[in-house]
Amino acid sequence: MRKKVKAISQYLTFAAFGVVIMSSCVSDPDSSGLEYTPDMYRSPAIEPYVDYGEVRGKENKEAKMKQSSMRPPHYTIPYYGTDEHKMAMMLPYNRLASSAANVSHGLYEHEGWRLSSELDAEYNNSAADKNPIALSEANKDAVFARGKKLYTSMCAHCHGEKGDGEGPMVKSGAYAGVPDYKNLTNLADGQVFYSIYYGKGAMGAHAMMIDKEEIWTLVHYVNKFRFDGYGDEDATGSEEEIEEADAEEVSEIEE
Numbered sequence: 324m325r326k327k328v329k330a331i332s333q334y335l336t337f338a339a340f341g342v343v344i345m346s347s348c349v350s351d352p353d354s355s356g357l358e359y360t361p362d363m364y365r366s367p368a369i370e371p372y373v374d375y376g377e378v379r380g381k382e383n384k385e386a387k388m389k390q391s392s393m394r395p396p397h398y399t400i401p402y403y404g405t406d407e408h409k410m411a412m413m414l415p416y417n418r419l420a421s422s423a424a425n426v427s428h429g430l431y432e433h434e435g436w437r438l439s440s441e442l443d444a445e446y447n448n449s450a451a452d453k454n455p456i457a458l459s460e461a462n463k464d465a466v467f468a469r470g471k472k473l474y475t476s477m478c479a480h481c482h483g484e485k486g487d488g489e490g491p492m493v494k495s496g497a498y499a500g501v502p503d504y505k506n507l508t509n510l511a512d513g514q515v516f517y518s519i520y521y522g523k524g525a526m527g528a529h530a531m532m533i534d535k536e537e538i539w540t541l542v543h544y545v546n547k548f549r550f551d552g553y554g555d556e557d558a559t560g561s562e563e564e565i566e567e568a569d570a571e572e573v574s575e576i577e578e
Contacts, residue, residue, distance in 0.1 A: 397435030412455050412536045418445045420521045420528075428522040445517070452513025456539050463554050470544025473537055477529065478545075486548030498525060504548035515542045 376387030398415040419439040420430050430436040439445045458466060475484075481501050483490040488501035507515075519538050522528035529538065546553045 408455070409536065412539065413534065416520060416530070416535065418449050418452075418517055418520075421446065424521060424528075428528050430521065430528060446514060449513040449517040450511035452511075452516060454512045454516075454539050454542055456536070456543065458543065458554055466540060466543050467547065467554065470540045470547075473533065473541050474544050477533065478541070481526070486545065500525060504545060508549050510549075512542050512546070515545060 374387075375389075376383050400410075400413050400415070404410075419437045421427070422439050422442050424430040424436065424438055425432070430438070432438055456466060474482075479490055480492045481490045481498055482488060482504070483493070483501075486504040488503045490501065492498050493501050510518075516538055517523075518526070519541060520528065520530045520535075533541075543554075
């Protein structure tokens, strides 16, 4: 009798376990299934780039009106190991925002942004800044591939896939006056960086969305629109010459 009871109890246990397992499955192929212990793999803390207006199918209209994307504190440096070249790029940007940036782009001193006492002085001075990412035959394909990915997600909606200023946001009428990159050949790389970092005209600041290495990578990709054959002439020279150029650029950044 006891053996029968034990066998029945084991059978019921396995059956219940099977029901639980099957009930966690859903027909949606993109769904991870029902969540029984969400706190084990879903952080209860506020996370960046999460839409807290709609979590797990529950809509919070009040939260939808609040910004949940947070940026790191100003002038903090992310840890990237022991690569001195990359670490140098991650040091705080030495150029100040325009004195009008609080009005034009919402960059306020009380939030940690450093503003110049002059309108365009820092933008003009940035013309002397050189791209710390030196193109070579060995790295140019990877640099342009990464630049294209960044450009597609951050820039193409306004500047257009071909850099002609005819992105879908412009064609829809939402924005106007976006320039064709081919008409901006007079700008130095440092000024392109400054414009992306702090914003320029109707374009907002991107400093809180992408890091300095990503912006310099974008500068290389944007230059493909600005200059015909860009990358062919830059990716020349011996490995020794390229290493010397990299060392000089790192030294300039550190100064």
